[in-house]
Amino acid sequence: MPDTVNDTTTAPALGHLYGVGIGPGDPELMTIRAHRVIQACPVIAHFAARRRQGNAWSIIEDSVTAQQTVLRLEYPVTTEAIEPADYERQIAEFYDRSADDIAAQLDHGHDVAVVCEGDPFFYGSYMYIHQRLARRYPTTVIPGVTSVSAATAAAGVPLVSMNETLTVLPGVMQPAQLKEALANVDAAVVMKVGRHLADIRDAADAVGLAAQAVYVERASCATERVVPLADTAEIEAPYFSLVLIPGTGLDARSRPVR
Amino acid sequence: MPDTVNDTTTAPALGHLYGVGIGPGDPELMTIRAHRVIQACPVIAHFAARRRQGNAWSIIEDSVTAQQTVLRLEYPVTTEAIEPADYERQIAEFYDRSADDIAAQLDHGHDVAVVCEGDPFFYGSYMYIHQRLARRYPTTVIPGVTSVSAATAAAGVPLVSMNETLTVLPGVMQPAQLKEALANVDAAVVMKVGRHLADIRDAADAVGLAAQAVYVERASCATERVVPLADTAEIEAPYFSLVLIPGTGLDARSRPVR
Numbered sequence: 001m002p003d004t005v006n007d008t009t010t011a012p013a014l015g016h017l018y019g020v021g022i023g024p025g026d027p028e029l030m031t032i033r034a035h036r037v038i039q040a041c042p043v044i045a046h047f048a049a050r051r052r053q054g055n056a057w058s059i060i061e062d063s064v065t066a067q068q069t070v071l072r073l074e075y076p077v078t079t080e081a082i083e084p085a086d087y088e089r090q091i092a093e094f095y096d097r098s099a100d101d102i103a104a105q106l107d108h109g110h111d112v113a114v115v116c117e118g119d120p121f122f123y124g125s126y127m128y129i130h131q132r133l134a135r136r137y138p139t140t141v142i143p144g145v146t147s148v149s150a151a152t153a154a155a156g157v158p159l160v161s162m163n164e165t166l167t168v169l170p171g172v173m174q175p176a177q178l179k180e181a182l183a184n185v186d187a188a189v190v191m192k193v194g195r196h197l198a199d200i201r202d203a204a205d206a207v208g209l210a211a212q213a214v215y216v217e218r219a220s221c222a223t224e225r226v227v228p229l230a231d232t233a234e235i236e237a238p239y240f241s242l243v244l245i246p247g248t249g250l251d252a253r254s255r256p257v258r
Numbered sequence: 259m260p261d262t263v264n265d266t267t268t269a270p271a272l273g274h275l276y277g278v279g280i281g282p283g284d285p286e287l288m289t290i291r292a293h294r295v296i297q298a299c300p301v302i303a304h305f306a307a308r309r310r311q312g313n314a315w316s317i318i319e320d321s322v323t324a325q326q327t328v329l330r331l332e333y334p335v336t337t338e339a340i341e342p343a344d345y346e347r348q349i350a351e352f353y354d355r356s357a358d359d360i361a362a363q364l365d366h367g368h369d370v371a372v373v374c375e376g377d378p379f380f381y382g383s384y385m386y387i388h389q390r391l392a393r394r395y396p397t398t399v400i401p402g403v404t405s406v407s408a409a410t411a412a413a414g415v416p417l418v419s420m421n422e423t424l425t426v427l428p429g430v431m432q433p434a435q436l437k438e439a440l441a442n443v444d445a446a447v448v449m450k451v452g453r454h455l456a457d458i459r460d461a462a463d464a465v466g467l468a469a470q471a472v473y474v475e476r477a478s479c480a481t482e483r484v485v486p487l488a489d490t491a492e493i494e495a496p497y498f499s500l501v502l503i504p505g506t507g508l509d510a511r512s513r514p515v516r
Binding site for chain 1: 279281282284285286287288289290291293294377378379380381382385386388389392397399400401402403404406407408410411414415416417418419420421422423424425426427428430431439478508
């Protein structure tokens with residue numbers, strides 16, 4: 001089975017970089033391969049917000065032993081009021097430093113698993129490490145279950161079927177843009193809801209999709225919550241929440257004969 | 259952890275229905291939970307084309323023992339020349355019969371795992387069973403790794419980052435529609451390529467996205483293939499292939515400082 005994204009730079013002494021998708025939150029939704037690689041790597045790297053344990057760490061902590069080296073990569077800034085340009089620069093420097101720390105391990109011949117919630121290449125933080133190191137080290141990316149799949153499973157909502165189109169949008173879009181984007185979708189997911197919940201509800205309402213839409217918070221985690229979008233007026237949505245607008249193709253086609 | 263999509267109809271004697279996402283092809287890309295549930299259920303149901311072993315079966319066969327009952331649900335029609343309306347009716351009747359077979363097991367108190375490649379609610383065949391049975395039996399859906407995630411991992415291509423939008427399209431779209439749909443995307447995936455490869459290449463070319471696009475066939479399987487879209491003129495694409503058009507946001511923002 002092809003295992004290596006980029007093995008042209010393989011040198012015998014270098015460690016192997018793994019970008020490991022660890023799924024949406026429930027440790028049992030890790031893949032067998034992710035679990036195996038996490039147990040086999042001498043070095044585990046994960047991102048975390050300041051003063052937080054980090055979602056990624058809470059997913060894998062039972063898989064890690066005291067014999068492994070853990071690189072905790074702590075974001076220098078989070079939601080503090082800060083100039084966008086300054087934020088961009090601080091974050092880019094942080095990813096540079098993080099990549100340097102990981103590279104130091106790889107240069108010593110240690111394999112490093114950089115774990116990442118969900119799937120590494122679907123809005124994953126691992127991308128910033130990949131961008132900096134995949135050309136220099138043998139690298140393998142292990143796909144994971146996304147929060148979108150976990151949310152549809154939790155809600156019991158088939159998302160897309162047959163020849164439907166799926167549109168995945170960030171909640172941060174301007175209300176007018178969001179309304180325009182939702183106007184012609186078959187099925188949609190609005191990610192990273194946070195403080196945009198009311199705008200998303202308004203947009204779904206305006207285009208006649210509010211009735212079928214479902215709000216899902218922290219899918220597959222102990223604190224998971226599933227609520228019809230229409231009933232979310234009182235909810236203060238966290239960043240890790242999304243709104244599902246399922247397609248209707250399943251009802252229109254191949255419906256039960258009886 | 260919430261485990262039950264619909265437990266309002268729970269009667270003690272009824273079996274539990276599991277819709278199990280088993281990932282894109284590599285058995286190691288099953289989740290730990292999917293593997294556990296497949297091993298624990300006395301009855302395993304899977305779809306298969308006529309005269310084929312079935313992709314789903316090839317993923318799970320090493321996890322199934324002779325003590326388990328296997329329901330092979332064989333599609334009555336595949337790519338034969340057949341009237342669309344006739345096809346729709348035959349397929350709907352087939353799903354009805356399949357649901358009846360599964361319901362008979364559940365009525366006897368046997369738990370049934372209906373396995374499904376990828377993720378059950380992302381173009382998954384399990385949906386048609388869910389639609390027919392989830393209201394009548396306690397039901398749990400286990401999300402899986404999609405072929406999209408497997409393809410981006412295989413290609414080493416970050417798909418969407420930051421505030422980018424992702425559009426997932428079926429290859430069967432008319433060329434003009436496809437071109438229009440691709441005209442304004444941040445990132446896109448065209449699924450189920452098959453005989454539409456040339457049209458997809460033309461559309462990507464027309465909107466200036468051909469250079470970054472990647473064709474991926476049977477991601478994570480032994481026969482996996484990754485080819486730049488521009489170099490696919492000689493390729494006869496199978497149904498299980500897709501085209502990735504990665505977003506460029508990662509390059510534009512938070513790029514390495516050095």
